[in-house]
Amino acid sequence: MILPVVLYGNPVLREVAKPVGKDYPKLKELIEDMFETMRNADGIGLAAPQVGLTVRVIVIDVSPVKEDYSELKDRNTNTAVLINPIILEHSGEIVQKEEGCLSLPKINEKVSRHNTIKIKYLDENFVEHIETVSGFFARIVQHEYDHIEGLVFTDRISPLRKQLIKSKLIDLTKRNVDCKYKFK
């Protein structure tokens, strides 16, 4: 089921999300709905707060951008489900790259992030994984991880850039936005 995407300005995006247990009701359906919602909106990553649930669940599907990044071609799967993820280590150089977000349609800004991170998470079967990821995949994970910590990518841009997009953010808060997917 396609869910409405929570847009910037909704306080749910500012909450620190809670860990989920195996007994979380309808977790499988939530994960399926998150994938469907994300793909419908042409996204490559989505965190549960973006569909209004303050729990630590992230879905990723890099298929649309796989050919653009060698580190994505090397991955044996296009999709990932990250439950209760923890970033154990940041390393590598700081890389600046343009990002966008389904919760901030039509806004793209350069964000600085570490190139490599070591993460620990549970998959959809509650199997624990510890993985070191780099490049674009590491960027997606860091962006989505921010969401479950109550942050959005525009929190990480310079004060000058933030000033320059201020009117866009205000329009977004007023839901004065041209957005092709359902939102709330």
Ligand code: NI
């Ligand atoms: Ni986002």
